[in-house]
Amino acid sequence: MGNYFIRRIFQMVFVIWGVVTVTFLIIRIVPGDPARLMEPPGTPEESIQVIRTRLGTDKPIPQQYVEYLANLTRGDLGKPFRGGTSVTEVIAAKLPNTLKLGLVSIIVATTIGSLLGVIAALRQNSLIDKGVLVFVALALATPNFWLAVMLVLIFAIQLHWLPAIDMAGPESYVLPVTALAIVLLPLIVRTVRQSFTEALTEDFVRAARARGLSERRVIFLHVMKVAAIPLVTLVGIQAGFVLGGSLVVESIFNWPGVGNYTLNAIQARDYPMVQGCVLVIASIFVVVNFLVDMTYAFLDPRIKF
């Protein structure tokens, strides 16, 4: 296990470097002058030049890159272009909110999704299975931003049951978590159902039944242990959806998280801010995947490096 761990760490470092570099390049490689884009059209060239100097885009790209890396090692993600505190500070303040929302959503989705997936797998082609699959098909087709808006419309505005915006107490979690979880559910249900169904057809299941083990034991111990391991990777995938989807959901619910902040930065065309946020979000994703891989290796005795 030790070697695998070290190799994965190297890989993670490499990927984070890649993320850093790509984030750096996105802004500079896309055609168009970022400085010009940040100001309304028609702004005189001298003003643009001032902005360029502030942004640093008037320097040659390799030099910008080196400075950028140097700043990063100090934990400095730059300053927002318009406005005060450092990007790092703001992100550090808002990140926990995003993580809370994300974690709750993942837990809810995984619990409900796994249950549904196992039931569907055990009762294949029954009414329950079909019902689950219909639900999954609908959930998969539902855009999460629309769902969020509809939830706000129905439950907050028309029925006044739940708060629409801001993060204030447990009730405020309900709608945003629902919006995120419904997007995550189809993936979980399908994967769990398939993993379980496949595990049920493995030879060792038949051999276990041949020894007279009770059906409960065969399913809830033998099959579960084998089928569950690949599901750990689902957590990683969900993290990706949640981190990406947070931009939309947080904005609709005015949730004070990194996603919301990123979107504001985009709309304000504040490129240093955008860069910093994208970098942080992607890096978190990389770390989450690393942890997922380690957990997987830990659980599966066949992986021994």
Added chain:
Amino acid sequence: MTDSIPNQSTKSARGTPRGSVTEEAAPRATTGNFRALGLFLLRRKGALFGLVGTVLIALIAVFAPTIAPHNPLELDITQGLLPPIWNEGSAPDHLLGTDALGRDILSRIIWGARYSLTISLLSVAIGSSLGFFLGLISGFFGKWVDAIIMRLGDIQLAFPFLLFAIAVLAVSPERNIWNLSLVMGFAQWIVYARLVRSKVLSEKEKDYTRAARALGASPIRVLVRYVLPNSWQIVPVVAMLQIGGFVVVESTLSFLNLGLTPPIPSWGAILSDGRQYMVVSPYMPLLPGLAILITVLCINLASDGLADFFDPKLAKGGFRRYPLGLLPELHEPQREPLLRVRDVTTVFPMEEQVVTAVNRVSFDLERGQILGIVGESGSGKSTLGLSIIQLLDAPGRVVNGQILFQGKDLTRIGDHEMRQVRGKHVGMIFQNPGSSLNPVLSVGYQLRETLQRHHTLSDEVATRRAQEALEAVGIADLQRVLRAFPFELSGGMQQRVMIALAMSCEPELLIADEPSTALDVTTQVQLLDRLDEMRKKTGTSIIFITHDIALLADFADVFMIMYAGQVCEMGQRKQVIEAPQHPYTKALLDSVARTDVPGNQRLAAIPGDPPDPSEVPPGCPFAPRCPRVMPICREANPGIMTLGAGHTVACHLLTAKSA
């Protein structure tokens, strides 16, 4: 060469090639395929509904200029925020109402279909082509090409899809259909690349690739003519499945004002506008969302269905015992034989036909006796074994006959009671020991679990008994093996563990389904020794199923030769081996006696191929290949004739003789 599930491994008889399905998805010829597709869609209503819906929406998109009642960009502030016609205050020419600027919502939604579908299709095309190409060269050429592409892919994967698209589009000066599709499609290349790479890697390992190299083909030729044609199939399937998701992503981007620049009526943009006024006019955000929902639903249903059609995976369901068919009410008093099988027929009802895998087989097995069941593929021997222990894969079932074990009919007792029988009274070992053991549980755990299932034992006693069971199969390194996981043991060891597991509760009957086929010859000898010892010590009866008659030559007491689900001949060694009566038995023995045939003589071969259980002709199943076939053989199935003490044959030659 297993014959337990006949639907997959069909081979043709009489040397005539037939359409048959092998372990890979059968490549379907395009002619006549549309008919198959039509039938498939009729069965899968969801897919049909989805396909129809998708076609309709696509038509709407194509003919938008003609269908839309208004110009979607036409402003009329005086007509702003009109509700849909089912509400008060609506206007008859704006069926779904208007937005704040007086633009007709219905028209905008219709036009929106155009943009959504176009962008999705373009994105999928770009992503899949790029990914396919990169995956192909990555998998085929390997080494540094692979390393670079995969590392780049790692970086790509580190960005959640939406985040990446948002980040790039946020800094793009211009957002039109092309660069939107480019960004969205590009973000997905790695998905396809990985899939294709994986397929290429596995195809590279297959013998036909090596054969191509052996023939002198250059690497490019091998790639293009041999590997590529077998590696691309996954791409269109995945692409189809992604289209729906892309529609959602595109609308998400337009919702965030990162999609096509306004005032282009993309669904997300309409929804975004609608959100501002949703308190006043709740239908404004609702309707475009519904459009997205319905479109994506139809696309998903259609593509799921088509994907299943082109790449069918057997829906092997959970284990279920079906209700029994007609059973003759036979009450035989409990007799001496441990196992009495009478007229057992096992079938697999498939979609197109019912396949009879075991056809009216009868035999008795005494205590301590070894019955050897010999047959080639399609003979039904494995299915017979599974029928006895009632572990047939769905949809197989025993539809006729009785299986009397210690007086109880195993085909009629309930699940619960059968589970008591399994393990404690009837045990089974299988062909592939590696996959028959749970890979994530230790050997010791699995042994203890079985022991504690059938006896009330404390953990210490169970552990001790587990050790004894391992000792009994000749394993010396007890502690290591008890703690080990199955993959850590060699094939021979795994098989011994299997025997230990099956025998741990000392069943009266052990069914061994091709237990030595996967082992080396020298290990095989040890296996037979073990079984023989067990038999002597505990008086266990053994049913040994194999394709190798020589293996059983001096091991079995009774031999049963099976062909196409039926018993050809049964008897003791003196009868079946030394004086065989059935032409198939004779031919089998002849073609096996290789070590005794001098090199300059031809081997006695049976022409043709072993039968396909789904295509058994009327009459005697061996007739197509029999060297002594008579006209009656093709018409009537020979009944079972008793020749002597315990010697039975099913052959017209003998009924003719005795007539």
Added chain:
Amino acid sequence: MTTLLEVRHLKKYFPVRQGLLGRTVAHVRAVDDVSFSLDEGETLGLVGESGCGKSTLAQTILFLEPPTAGEILFRGKVLTGRETRELRRNIQIVFQDPYTSLPPRMQVADIIADPLRIHKLGDQVSVDRKVRDLLQEVGLKPDWASRLPYEFSGGQRQRIGIARALSIDPSLVMADEAVSALDVSVQAQILNLFKDLQEQHNLTYLFVSHDLGVVKYMSRRIMVMYLGKIVELAPSQELYDHPLHPYTRALLSAVPSLHRKRKERIRLTGEPPKPTAPPAGCRFHPRCFMAQPICSEQEPELKEWVSGRFSACHFAMDNLAATAKM
């Protein structure tokens, strides 16, 4: 008899990589110093159990895997692996698994014709004709040329594989477990076919199999391999009647036979060892029932003990004495 193929001290090692940097920590010695020669027109059988290296040997001779050391001479000329085109015209191979040895989406006609096209042997018309002739020769109907592999049975697919191997008229054909995956009744058909084709085309065979019965039937001489080394080489009948190596004796006695009693079989102790760490001295000694102290110290050479009979055992002649009674 002209010598067609000569193999001298051939070695094929596969590195085992471990650790962060993929350092090579050990080698799987699949083929470890193998030498033999093959005469034109003969069939040399190569037999051994799983992991002995027989398949690797066949594939290394074909340069499907480059040799680690040693020389391969074809008609007296040393092969370097660079003149692959010529090599491929002379030496061909038939694989074991009928279900994966044919490209699943290529028509049978193309499968057989491709080698001809690769080596540019003839125009479209003559290629088509050759394909039909070959199909007929291997016992299939020429009309079936436009079908796909999945429409054929296992035995038929092997016939297609044989036709493919023969299409460019090689002198040497290697059969790598070519009948092992077939039903018993079909195996006999294919073995007969091999023999017929050998006569008609004056082919030389290297016949690899784990099945001693098959090998004995097909071969004039037999080589027995164990853990990467040849332990015995002798004419078939003599190997069968009077083996000069304890492993051969054990192998022979383990082969299921209709006539030999199981009680008389030799039992080997222990498990087959790992190919990364072969035992010191004679590789077989931990499982050998005749082992003496010298066997764990000194590795026996493959020596010609009797004319035409080679054995790598310090006590080869004792084996002869033991089996002479039979």
